Amino acid sequence: MTHNVAILGASGYTGAELVRLISQHPSINIAALAAERKAGLDMAQVFPHLRHLSLPTLCKIDEIDFSQIDLCFCALPHKTSQEVISALPKDLKIVDLSADFRLRDPDAYEKWYGNPHSAVEIQEEAVYGLSEFYRDEIKAARLVAGTGCNAATGQFALRPLIAAGVIDLDEIILDLKCAVSGAGRALKENLLHAELSEGYHAYALGSTHRHLGEFDQEFSKLAGRPVKVQFTPHLLPVNRGILATVYVKGTAQTVHDTLAQAYEKEPFIEVLPFGEAPSTHHVRGSNFCHIGVAEDRLEGRAIVIAALDNLTKGSSGQALQNANLMLGEEETAGLMMAPLFP
Amino acid sequence: MTHNVAILGASGYTGAELVRLISQHPSINIAALAAERKAGLDMAQVFPHLRHLSLPTLCKIDEIDFSQIDLCFCALPHKTSQEVISALPKDLKIVDLSADFRLRDPDAYEKWYGNPHSAVEIQEEAVYGLSEFYRDEIKAARLVAGTGCNAATGQFALRPLIAAGVIDLDEIILDLKCAVSGAGRALKENLLHAELSEGYHAYALGSTHRHLGEFDQEFSKLAGRPVKVQFTPHLLPVNRGILATVYVKGTAQTVHDTLAQAYEKEPFIEVLPFGEAPSTHHVRGSNFCHIGVAEDRLEGRAIVIAALDNLTKGSSGQALQNANLMLGEEETAGLMMAPLFP
Amino acid sequence: MTHNVAILGASGYTGAELVRLISQHPSINIAALAAERKAGLDMAQVFPHLRHLSLPTLCKIDEIDFSQIDLCFCALPHKTSQEVISALPKDLKIVDLSADFRLRDPDAYEKWYGNPHSAVEIQEEAVYGLSEFYRDEIKAARLVAGTGCNAATGQFALRPLIAAGVIDLDEIILDLKCAVSGAGRALKENLLHAELSEGYHAYALGSTHRHLGEFDQEFSKLAGRPVKVQFTPHLLPVNRGILATVYVKGTAQTVHDTLAQAYEKEPFIEVLPFGEAPSTHHVRGSNFCHIGVAEDRLEGRAIVIAALDNLTKGSSGQALQNANLMLGEEETAGLMMAPLFP
Amino acid sequence: MTHNVAILGASGYTGAELVRLISQHPSINIAALAAERKAGLDMAQVFPHLRHLSLPTLCKIDEIDFSQIDLCFCALPHKTSQEVISALPKDLKIVDLSADFRLRDPDAYEKWYGNPHSAVEIQEEAVYGLSEFYRDEIKAARLVAGTGCNAATGQFALRPLIAAGVIDLDEIILDLKCAVSGAGRALKENLLHAELSEGYHAYALGSTHRHLGEFDQEFSKLAGRPVKVQFTPHLLPVNRGILATVYVKGTAQTVHDTLAQAYEKEPFIEVLPFGEAPSTHHVRGSNFCHIGVAEDRLEGRAIVIAALDNLTKGSSGQALQNANLMLGEEETAGLMMAPLFP
Incomplete structure (x- = not known):
């Protein structure tokens, strides 16, 4: 049909x-x-x-x-x-x-x-x-x-961890690297090739980006208490892709296992072997989201990185x-x- | 099966x-x-x-x-x-x-x-x-x-014209703009990002590129006489794409009509409306080839431009x-x- | 002072x-x-x-x-x-x-x-x-x-040759590859990063670009007779640079020597050794213009390539x-x- | 002389x-x-x-x-x-x-x-x-x-803050975005244009990058006690630039004022007005370092961002x-x- x-x-x-x-x-x-x-x-x-x-x-x-x-x-x-x-x-x-x-x-x-x-x-x-x-x-x-495309990326990295209670809810930092097509086809000076290529910068400093509304709503609902994250997006000279580098406090191996288990049967979410880093190169033009987890040298801290194509x-x-x-x-x-x- | x-x-x-x-x-x-x-x-x-x-x-x-x-x-x-x-x-x-x-x-x-x-x-x-x-x-x-990927691009632009006898066989110039993936995954200094991005240059000057062997073979066979073209490739800071700008002597409208007719039923070859320019942007990652034809201000000269993705x-x-x-x-x-x- | x-x-x-x-x-x-x-x-x-x-x-x-x-x-x-x-x-x-x-x-x-x-x-x-x-x-x-920036590039490649009478004045083709800053800081859709990066195309097909007014004026004055060239510009995903690939009929070695002699004392114009190709990479941000000359495999034809930074x-x-x-x-x-x- | x-x-x-x-x-x-x-x-x-x-x-x-x-x-x-x-x-x-x-x-x-x-x-x-x-x-x-180029960038953002005692020394996260020329002219597959352009990723996950040796040495010496930061570098498809986004705990206005005062007479270090974000675009090819500070929506947290050209x-x-x-x-x-x- x-x-x-x-x-x-x-x-x-x-x-x-x-x-x-x-x-x-x-x-x-x-x-x-x-x-x-x-x-x-x-x-x-x-x-x-x-x-x-x-x-x-x-x-x-x-x-x-x-x-x-x-x-x-x-x-x-x-x-x-x-x-x-x-x-x-x-x-x-x-x-x-x-x-x-x-x-x-x-x-x-x-x-x-x-x-x-x-x-x-x-x-x-x-x-x-x-x-x-x-x-x-x-x-x-x-x-x-x-x-939101940023909101999706951050949630893929964090939702299972918040749901499972394996990370400190008051110490979550999302540093996002975003491609330019997320800003659409609008005629804005900062989206011109000459302004954007060959360099990069942060924007919406101080956790003021609109997608925080989604993070607040979803994470708080999931945790049953207010959860407020820090979130800084960066604009990169690339057309497609979002990479979310998420700094959390929790045991890295537990973080990895929690994510791997949560997404085990998901056709589009791939959790990489422990310690491996995803790349926006490897999801471009596709509906896949790659997630990597690593242990920091500082005890009790982990890094979760999620990559997807913002347009897909x-x-x-x-x-x-x-x-x-x-x-x-x-x-x-x-x-x-x-x-x-x- | x-x-x-x-x-x-x-x-x-x-x-x-x-x-x-x-x-x-x-x-x-x-x-x-x-x-x-x-x-x-x-x-x-x-x-x-x-x-x-x-x-x-x-x-x-x-x-x-x-x-x-x-x-x-x-x-x-x-x-x-x-x-x-x-x-x-x-x-x-x-x-x-x-x-x-x-x-x-x-x-x-x-x-x-x-x-x-x-x-x-x-x-x-x-x-x-x-x-x-x-x-x-x-x-x-x-x-x-x-x-060869360059050879394919040039032939899509020229074969029907040579076969139909509508251009001067001794005055064909192919100026190609090639993306870097055509050079493969080999470790060569000139393929490094730092060497390649933000600039561009010609190579194989003087019609010395190997794909000329294919042009010579195919165009001569088609014409029933030796045909030798000029061909200068340029390396661009882009991953996929070939754009062949071909300078020919012939009536532009005839050139366009000959190509349009030749490819009328081809599923992958699109001849654009007269005067329009194709772009490698619009074929990237696909099996399509876009061809455009325009009339030069100099009488009896036409420009044929073909665009395709070298890897596809x-x-x-x-x-x-x-x-x-x-x-x-x-x-x-x-x-x-x-x-x-x- | x-x-x-x-x-x-x-x-x-x-x-x-x-x-x-x-x-x-x-x-x-x-x-x-x-x-x-x-x-x-x-x-x-x-x-x-x-x-x-x-x-x-x-x-x-x-x-x-x-x-x-x-x-x-x-x-x-x-x-x-x-x-x-x-x-x-x-x-x-x-x-x-x-x-x-x-x-x-x-x-x-x-x-x-x-x-x-x-x-x-x-x-x-x-x-x-x-x-x-x-x-x-x-x-x-x-x-x-x-x-004009394109006009300057083409003239550096051609003026001494026209003045010396060493090339066929009726068979000059300029294929230019232009960086985007030449279009200025204007808000136009085709200048957006997402539209421009990762691909390229020709524009002003058929020798309709405004800089032809300068070529016509200067080359005709120099030759003492009307000279009309073919000129096709291409827009590339690069911020600075113009590369003019010029196809001429004449003896390549003479073409090279004529240019080398003409620019011998010029502080900003560098004629490369015979057969070498210039690159926009190597003039970026500077006031230099690099010029290369090569012999085509077709007798009596030469390629002249000039590279400069359009903004400088x-x-x-x-x-x-x-x-x-x-x-x-x-x-x-x-x-x-x-x-x-x- | x-x-x-x-x-x-x-x-x-x-x-x-x-x-x-x-x-x-x-x-x-x-x-x-x-x-x-x-x-x-x-x-x-x-x-x-x-x-x-x-x-x-x-x-x-x-x-x-x-x-x-x-x-x-x-x-x-x-x-x-x-x-x-x-x-x-x-x-x-x-x-x-x-x-x-x-x-x-x-x-x-x-x-x-x-x-x-x-x-x-x-x-x-x-x-x-x-x-x-x-x-x-x-x-x-x-x-x-x-x-180290990363080490320099992080220190410009942090040294005056550590010296002045205005941030929590145990909660410092550096998320760096690095251009490719920092890796030199070596022939490595991941430095090829085709591998690098159009995407990005983190590397040296878990604070394992060698420049941490410098951070540890200098920050600990400055603080008079061991200071260990988290540091995740990311490789970007850009030739020059480092952007360090530094997450600290401290009063943003104090952080800004401390930096502004420390660098007041420095010819190469520019502290931007409070809340403004620096860009690698604006230091490329120069010896300048631009630093911006913003207040996070979470009380007592600040973001410090430093941008410089890694090669200069x-x-x-x-x-x-x-x-x-x-x-x-x-x-x-x-x-x-x-x-x-x-």
């Missing part, structure tokens, strides 16, 4: 990534592609790398007949997303890739994103889209809120994984391609 | 690329992976990006039971390749990715590669592996000689395409993945 | 490059830095790499007291530049880095730039700023028009070299720093 | 960087360049970017007449360096760039470097070459041991700064060039 999907926000990187992935999916058909400002263009004019595919012409959202759509991917900017989703049919299955439905608490949303939430009642329906940890809820959900496992791959669950398809369908290296 | 294949030279980039592609192929099974110096290791230790696959342990060539193998990919260095292939069963289907069986004339081989050919009798069997132009011969072949369409993708033909599979099987962008 | 200079357009890359260079100049003082939209900011806020310098605060052009200025660098966009320069004191020495005063023929300007020239009378005063070839005129000039020798370094000439300083003052490698 | 210097190990990156810097120095003359395996070549053959300079031909060390040399830079690999220096005249001023004389305790040397120290008596003479903190000792020294301030620039001190020259001579951006 073939499912018809629509992609809203098809002219951004996560939209294009969805098309790339779905083009190899055995049972999903792209029935509509919306991009307000590019409506009327062919996808090949916006993303020439998709030229070989037969795709619908880009349209405006209100041109889509949603009665023919089985599931809608919403790859719009936050704030826009909640407005658009409010206007969609109330029984349409939706995977949202924006930040709008990630935070259960509207006050937390307003704190981190600066504007009041305008679709609070829909927020209540939303399931947090970290597939490996919300699998059953996602299967039953109408609306799934894709996670961190965003559009995760979205397709969730769509598979919602549509009753094999969870891994269309997602088992190997990373591109070199 | 599943075909068992062996890959000799699995520790190089083209070997790894074959594994990446075949991992998504519906009816090919990797039964053996050979790499003399890495024998005994798991592929994941040599190429961690393939960690998620269940693959045979790397072995030595003489450990392989070729009676169980339906087709053998030989991704070894030239000269080694002819020695190894000479010793393989004489009825084994082989796709060779080296330069050893590309040139029909042993003297030409010796001229361009510097050593006498030691398997001349096997050379006679070999079919030149440019799938789009030797399709029938490849279907019937036992041994297919994969083309230029090498391992081509090899799999040929293997599909030889095994009676759908030619496009395992090869329709979209390019990775960004 | 110290000369006071003003830099108009200090918030762009060529403005910043001027500051970098002048900061090491023994006898030039930066007295004013203008940037309309950034007026009031410190240069360190716009270009943090210049933080260690004591520089005037950015101001608007009309805040500058030009009576205190000995020479003014104008690093503004074309069209803006002619308007601004029209309003400056008529006896102020000016080095303009824009395209506005490069073309002597106002019709040619309008043809290539799309707008009529609004300062034709000033245009008549302008000297074309290719220091090595207009040295005496530049010394005596009030207004010097800096050349191609723009701001050239501008400072011209300013030195205009101010009676040593031509090489502030310009002898070695390239940055790696 | 002109000083004659020799550079041993001139075919490596730090050797070439010394030549680049000294070429602009007003009173240092390069009298000899040694490179054992490249002896007899011109420097332009080994480093074409230095082609414009008049330099001595590369020679073997034993061909140098050290009686004519005022100071010798030793840019050799560790272990080789101690052997070579043992054989040099005992009154020759030496700046060593290797690891051989950094650690005062021969046991510590053996622990971190794996071989016993063979020149223990010379080790006793050596002064640790962190110019800003050992200025007086360096002025009087015969032998100065240049610091982290190695050859530091070496020249020390040579200036040893020779009685202005400390900043030849070192005030602005960073190269973009």
Whole structure:
């Protein structure tokens, strides 16, 4: 059985990534592609790398007949997303890739994103889209809120450790190294090649990055008490990838075993042999997440490192994984391609 | 029906690329992976990006039971390749990715590669592996000689034009811009990141690059008279891609129409609308070749530009395409993945 | 004696490059830095790499007291530049880095730039700023028009050959590989890191790039007859550098000797030993231009390759070299720093 | 007065960087360049970017007449360096760039470097070459041991804080992001462009990197008690730069003020306004170190970030700064060039 999907926000990187992935999916058909400002263009004019595919012409959202759509991917900017989703049919299955439905608490949303939430009642329906940890809820959900790409990476490294109580909850530091495609296709001076290549820097200093809202929500829920981590992202001259270097207090071997056991049956999460370091090179373009654990020379301290591709496992791959669950398809369908290296 | 294949030279980039592609192929099974110096290791230790696959342990060539193998990919260095292939069963289907069986004339081989050919009798069997132009011969072949990656790119731009007689055969200039993975995983100073990134240069000046042997052979055969092109490759700080900018004398519109018609039914060759420029960005990681044609301001001159991924369409993708033909599979099987962008 | 200079357009890359260079100049003082939209900011806020310098605060052009200025660098966009320069004191020495005063023929300007020239009378005063070839005129000039960066590169490769009559004037092809900083700090999608890195492509196909206006003017003047070249630029994922691969018909050894002799006493132009290829790596951040010549396998054809840094020798370094000439300083003052490698 | 210097190990990156810097120095003359395996070549053959300079031909060390040399830079690999220096005249001023004389305790040397120290008596003479903190000792020294590039970066961030007692000495985490030129010009697979570009990873997990020997020595000496930090380096696809993100416990404002005060008069160390993040972009090719401090959302925690160019301030620039001190020259001579951006 073939499912018809629509992609809203098809002219951004996560939209294009969805098309790339779905083009190899055995049972999903792209029935509509919306991009307000590019409506009327062919996808090949916006993303020439998709030229070989037969795709619908880009349209405006209100041109889509949603009665023919089985599931809608919403790859719009936050704030826009909640407005658009409010206007969609109330029984349409939706995977949202924006930040709008990630935070259960509207006050937390307003704190981190600066504007009041305008679709609070829909927020209540939303399931947090970290597939490996919300699998059953996602299967039953109408609306799934894709996670932040940084938030996903950090959670893959930490959730089993917090759940198992094997690390000190008050001493968690996440130092993230992020590729530039996470910032999207926006025209900003700091995203220009000449500004970015050949150098790197931290940003959102002092644990002020918005994805902390997700960490706070999820880690605190898991621990049954407030957990606040330190989190410093760095922007690197690379197009795809997130590497989270996480400093924790706990026994490294226990940390490793806890993670290895937690992910033993997960098709996309690979825990490396003890002491080995993952690399974003080895997950690029794929839906895999590699995790390594090492013991520090200082007793009782461990380093956990997680690597994934922000556009795939961190965003559009995760979205397709969730769509598979919602549509009753094999969870891994269309997602088992190997990373591109070199 | 599943075909068992062996890959000799699995520790190089083209070997790894074959594994990446075949991992998504519906009816090919990797039964053996050979790499003399890495024998005994798991592929994941040599190429961690393939960690998620269940693959045979790397072995030595003489450990392989070729009676169980339906087709053998030989991704070894030239000269080694002819020695190894000479010793393989004489009825084994082989796709060779080296330069050893590309040139029909042993003297030409010796001229361009510097050593006498030691398997001349096997050379006679070999079919030149440019799938789009030797399709029938490849279907019937036992041994297919994969083309040089630069040679493939230039031929996609030029063969239909030479065949149709629409350009001046004595005034063809190919200016190629090549990514670094074409040079393989060898330890050479000029391939170091610090030497290569942030700059670029020409090499093999004066039309001395070995792939000219292929151009001379194929273009002359096609024209029925000697054709000698100028060819200057440039090394760029990019991992994948070849862009051939070809300067020809002929009517640009005719050039475009000739190419468009020649490739109309080809699944992997896309001729862009007249005047548009292809980019290696838009073919990366895929088996597609994009071709653009423009008219110069100087009357009677045209520019033809072809872009492909040297490791895929230029090498391992081509090899799999040929293997599909030889095994009676759908030619496009395992090869329709979209390019990775960004 | 110290000369006071003003830099108009200090918030762009060529403005910043001027500051970098002048900061090491023994006898030039930066007295004013203008940037309309950034007026009031410190240069360190716009270009943090210049933080260690004591520089005037950015101001608007009309805040500058030009009576205190000995020479003014104008690093503004074309069209803006002619308007601004029209309003400056008529006896102020000016080095303009824009395209506005490069073309002597106002019709040619309008043809290539799309707008009529609004300062034709000033245009008549302008000297074309290719220091090595207009040295005496530049010394005596009030207004010097800096050349296009691509135009400079091509001319270094070709002028002595055209002047000496050693190549076929109707068969000149320039294939240029250009770094991204040549496009400036403008917010354009194709200049984003995610769009540009890891791939490359040609643009301005068919010899339609504006710098052809300069080639036509200068080469025709030199030859005493119309000379029209083919010129295809390519955009590369590198920040600095231009490599011009020039295909000519002529005797390679003569071509080499002609260039070697022409540049024998030039401090910034290095002709490499016959057959060697220059690299943009080896001129980066410097005012040097490296030129290589090789013989093609096709008789009577040669390849000339020139490499320079578009922001230095191609723009701001050239501008400072011209300013030195205009101010009676040593031509090489502030310009002898070695390239940055790696 | 002109000083004659020799550079041993001139075919490596730090050797070439010394030549680049000294070429602009007003009173240092390069009298000899040694490179054992490249002896007899011109420097332009080994480093074409230095082609414009008049330099001595590369020679073997034993061909140098050290009686004519005022100071010798030793840019050799560790272990080789101690052997070579043992054989040099005992009154020759030496700046060593290797690891051989950094650690005062021969046991510590053996622990971190794996071989016993063979020149223990010379080790006793050596002064640790962190110019800003050992200025007086360096002025009087015969032998100065240049610091590790990572070690320098971490110390610039931390020394004033440890000295002032404003941070918790048992809770210091250094997460370093390192460019590839720090690994030198060695032929290693992981340094190839195809292996390194487009991705990144941590290495030396668990605080096992050799530069920890320097941190332990210097921080413990400063604190008057053992101080052991956590330190994880990451390899990035960039040629120059080190960014140290340091997580400390202390009052951020105090941390900032302590650093600002400590470096107030230092010509090369710039402490940014509170809350601003430095970037390796803005120090590239220069001898500057930029330091930023921010307050974490978690009370009592601060982030200190230091950025420098590993080849300049982290190695050859530091070496020249020390040579200036040893020779009685202005400390900043030849070192005030602005960073190269973009």
